Amino acid sequence: NAGVTQTPKFQVLKTGQSMTLQCAQDMNHNSMYWYRQDPGMGLRLIYYSASEGTTDKGEVPNGYNVSRLNKREFSLRLESAAPSQTSVYFCASSEAGDNYNEQFFGPGTRLTVL
Amino acid sequence: AQSVSQHNHHVILSEAASLELGCNYSYGGTVNLFWYVQYPGQHLQLLLKYFSGDPLVKGIKGFEAEFIKSKFSFNLRKPSVQWSDTAEYFCAVTLNTGFQKLVFGTGTRLLVSP
Secondary structure (H helix, E strand, C coil): CCCEECCCCCEECCCCEEEEEEEECCCCEEEEEEEEEEEECEEEEEEEEECCCCCECCCCCCCCCEEEEEEEEEEECCCCHHHHHHHEEEEECCCCCCCCCCCCCCCCCEEEEC | EEEECCCCEEEEEEEECCCCCCCEEEECCCEEEEEEEECCCCEEECCCCCCCCEEECCCCHHHEEEEEEEHHEEEEECCCCCHHCCCCEEEEEEEECCCCEEECCCCCEEEEEE
């Protein structure tokens, strides 16, 4: 099993450009998450999907959209990138969204917005 | 709102030294607690978790943590660190009810010198 995979690993964008970060999991998990990691701020939840067909905002959703394409895939879209969105983005999944399940993380996407 | 504090941002130890990383959370209700670790160039992985029962929990690689409810703390300990423990450590909290939305601390970077 590959676990949680993310593409691309690195990306450089210019201000105003758009892009989609892809995430897929092969563990048959129901819940998926997108986080951003910034120096000195830990990880913050952007959006999550409790189950296929549902998405909800997390702590820092502004400037992002998500799509839960199917049970395996959960994408994050930046419609008009801004320098403040320079960060490392992590996708995670868990078997279910209750509080007893471990979240499994992907390797991350390092995004720079110039 | 929930918050998690990790007061030690950077810790430098020699091999065989003992480790204790502090974690305090602010929430008066019932919480579930986690420690995640991120080794250089790798994704986050779970070290240990506490849901209920014995407040002293043991995790992988010789790590343990003690939940002290009266102090709102969940400190991570290891009696003797190794060079391979060099990593960033994150404490995380989620409410005991509802959908799991982890709130992470800002992280502690541990450097173990051989």
